[in-house]
Amino acid sequence: MQAVVRHTLPNGLLVLLKEDHSAPIISHWVWYRVGSRDEVPGKTGISHWVEHMQFKGTRKYPAGVLDKAVSREGGFWNAFTYLDWTTYFETMPAHKIELALQLEADRMENSLFDQNEVESERTVIISERQGNENEPMFRLSEEVQAAAFRVHNYHHEVIGDMADLLTIQREELYEHYRSYYRPNNAVIAVAGDFKLEWMLDQIASLYAAVSPGKTPARFVRLEPAQQGERRVVVEGPGETTFIRIVYKAPAASDPEFFPLMVLDSLLSGATNLDFFGQGISNKTSRLYRALVEGELAVSIHGGLQATIDPFLHTFTAVVHPQSSADEVVRTLDEVIARTQDEPPEPEELKRAVKQAHALFAYGNERITNQAFWLGFSEMFSDYSWHEQYLARLEAVTPADVQRAAQVYLRPQNRVLGLYLPKGAGARAEA
Numbered sequence: 042m043q044a045v046v047r048h049t050l051p052n053g054l055l056v057l058l059k060e061d062h063s064a065p066i067i068s069h070w071v072w073y074r075v076g077s078r079d080e081v082p083g084k085t086g087i088s089h090w091v092e093h094m095q096f097k098g099t100r101k102y103p104a105g106v107l108d109k110a111v112s113r114e115g116g117f118w119n120a121f122t123y124l125d126w127t128t129y130f131e132t133m134p135a136h137k138i139e140l141a142l143q144l145e146a147d148r149m150e151n152s153l154f155d156q157n158e159v160e161s162e163r164t165v166i167i168s169e170r171q172g173n174e175n176e177p178m179f180r181l182s183e184e185v186q187a188a189a190f191r192v193h194n195y196h197h198e199v200i201g202d203m204a205d206l207l208t209i210q211r212e213e214l215y216e217h218y219r220s221y222y223r224p225n226n227a228v229i230a231v232a233g234d235f236k237l238e239w240m241l242d243q244i245a246s247l248y249a250a251v252s253p254g255k256t257p258a259r260f261v262r263l264e265p266a267q268q269g270e271r272r273v274v275v276e277g278p279g280e281t282t283f284i285r286i287v288y289k290a291p292a293a294s295d296p297e298f299f300p301l302m303v304l305d306s307l308l309s310g311a312t313n314l315d316f317f318g319q320g321i322s323n324k325t326s327r328l329y330r331a332l333v334e335g336e337l338a339v340s341i342h343g344g345l346q347a348t349i350d351p352f353l354h355t356f357t358a359v360v361h362p363q364s365s366a367d368e369v370v371r372t373l374d375e376v377i378a379r380t381q382d383e384p385p386e387p388e389e390l391k392r393a394v395k396q397a398h399a400l401f402a403y404g405n406e407r408i409t410n411q412a413f414w415l416g417f418s419e420m421f422s423d424y425s426w427h428e429q430y431l432a433r434l435e436a437v438t439p440a441d442v443q444r445a446a447q448v449y450l451r452p453q454n455r456v457l458g459l460y461l462p463k464g465a466g467a468r469a470e471a
Contacts, residue, residue, distance in 0.1 A: 045415065045424055046237050052253045053225025056244055057415045057424065059232040061408060067233030068132040068412035069141045071149070072420060074228075074257070075221035076125045077199045078349065081260050086201015087209055087217050089122040090166055094214060095129065096120070097158040099151040102144050104158065114140055122199055125349045126420040132409045135234040139243070145229075146247035149222055159211040167206050177275075177283055177460045178357070184273045185285050185458035189353060193264040223254035230416035233408045261350065264289075273458040282360035283460040284369055288449050290354040293347035293421045299433040300441040301354060301449060302345060306393040307385055307442065308376065309343030309356060315404035315413065321396060327376050328356070337364040337372055349421045354449060366459050380446040384439035394434050401430060 046058040076088050098104035111118050116133035118141070131141035173179040183198050190196040200206075229248075231240055267289060291297045305312050310323020323329050323342065332338035339359040346352050358369050385393070404410050418427040 046241070047424075048241060050224065050245060050248060052248065052251060053223075054244075054248050054251075055228045055419070056241065057228065057230045057419065058235075058237055058240055059411060059415060060235065060237060061232055061411060062234050064408060065135045065234050066132060066408045067135045067138040067141075067231060067235055068130060068409040069138060069145070070128055070130040070230040070412050070416045071145045072126055072128045072228040072230065072416040073222055074125070074226050074420065075127055075217075076123050077197060077201075078125050078194045078261060079221070079257070079259060080194060080197070080201070083205060084209060084213060084217070085197045085205045086166070086199070087205070087214060088127055088221075089199050089201060090162065090206075090209065091214055091218050091222075092120050092122045092127050092129075093162045093166065094154055094158065094218070095148050095152055097155065097162070098153060099147050100153070101147050101151065107144060110140060110144070116141065124195060124199065124346070124352070126417075128416060130409070130412070132412075138233075138235070142243055142247055146251070149224070149227070149248075150251050152218060152222075154211060154215045154218065156211050159214060163206065163209075166200065167203070170200050170203055170206060173200065177277055177279055177281070178285070180277060181273075181275050181283055181285050181458050181460040184275050185287055185456050186353070188271045188273050188456045188458070189267075189287055189289070190264055192262045193350065194261060195264075195348075195350065195352060220254065221257050223257075224248055224251050225253035226257055228416050228419050230412050230419070232412035232415060264351070267454055270452045271456045273456060275458070275460045276463055277460065279460075279462045280362075281460075281462060282366050284356075284358040284360060284366055285458040285460075286356045286370070286373070286455055287353040287458075288451075288455045290345055290352055290449060292349060292351050293426070294349075295351075296433075297445065297448075298345070298347075300437050300445040302397060303390070303393055303434060303437045304380070304442050304445045304450075305343050305345055305354065306397045307389065308380065309341055311393070311397040311400040312344045313400055313404065314345075314347050315410055321400055321403075325392065325396075327380070328373060331372050331376050332358060332369060335372065336361055337369050347417075347421050366461075370457065374452075377446060377450045381443065381450070384443040387439065390437075390439050390442065394437065397434055398431055401434075 043059050048056045080087055114137040116131050118131040120129040133141050187196055309328045310326045328341045332341045339361055341358045343356045345354050360366055360369055414427050418424050
């Protein structure tokens with residue numbers, strides 16, 4: 042494994058570099074410690090909106106020029122906003138990486154936020170939100186997440202509430218940008234075919250003049266312990282019943298996160314923490330065998346997310362047309378109860394760890410993924426979390442898995458959400 046070089050510039054910008062000469066490619070990521078976690082009522086969705094505005098140009102790189110410039114040089118780029126962070130990346134032929142370095146340094150400080158572009162993007166984001174609302178799983182997920190977090194800012198979807206999308210102004214967007222898009226609130230992560238000294242010199246020369254800002258304000262309130270099961274029912278068009286059950290889960294930095302990852306692999310298949318990596322089959326998982334092979338559900342999937350604060354362990358099922366939500370929930374509870382009553386057999390545990398191991402390995406094959414992990418792990422911990430990930434999984438014992446099921450997968454610790462097609466109200470008994 043190639044060594045990772047860690048360097049902090051005088052203005053507070055953290056730089057993480059990893060040489061990999063397996064292909065003439067470089068992937069360059071800029072991460073900002075800002076996401077929906079940092080938003081208050083009245084400004085929900087503002088981080089995602091600022092991400093959009095970063096593609097609207099600077100004086101040096103006007104709107105429309107950036108995309109053409111990257112694609113013309115044989116690269117690809119994108120951006121993501123999530124709960125705890127916002128990130129931008131370019132993966133380029135190694136000899137063309139200067140373009141990516143220059144454009145990200147430029148838009149860290151010089152994005153224009155033209156009023157006409159703000160209004161144009163308001164229309165785009167509202168349309169995106171309306172499109173999401175046509176999807177049953179978005180509507181159900183939003184209600185379940187809101188029920189799970191009544192105090193913490195994880196309460197709302199990353200895209201924001203419609204009421205705020207209609208009212209946020211250009212000055213608020215620009216203030217958010219100037220507050221959080223500062224070098225002392227950012228991480229640059231680069232992996233690929235370069236020489237360390239050259240890359241560090243390039244980054245230092247581009248960012249040296251960018252002044253740090255004040256330490257950004259964090260408006261985070263701790264979520265109080267849940268006192269009992271919460272239930273949410275959403276009705277809407279369609280012919281399919283969906284179930285989404287979420288249990289409060291520990292933060293990624295918590296040692297208990299790893300037994301829960303193995304438990305997740307055992308119950309519903311290994312979680313892919315890489316946002317654009319591939320998945321693997323979950324057909325050997327306990328819930329698949331009980332629900333899908335038992336013809337109670339068309340599909341069942343689970344998942345954990347690596348977050349700064351405690352978030353959610355999620356199970357999502359599509360109910361079989363000849364079954365009911367009540368049967369699916371009852372069977373899921375029976376499978377969980379078995380895990381709570383009896384630790385898994387060593388061979389079954391070994392298979393679950395092996396699947397989680399394989400999924401993690403697949404997510405580290407490409408240069409783009411390697412650069413992703415450099416910055417992503419820094420958002421909720423540091424790169425040592427990534428380096429120790431496999432060892433921590435393999436250290437999980439059957440007793441650890443049983444304890445995780447007993448502590449976290451209790452009805453008192455969950456929100457049970459149902460999406461019922463209109464006219465299927467009788468299934469609300471689940």
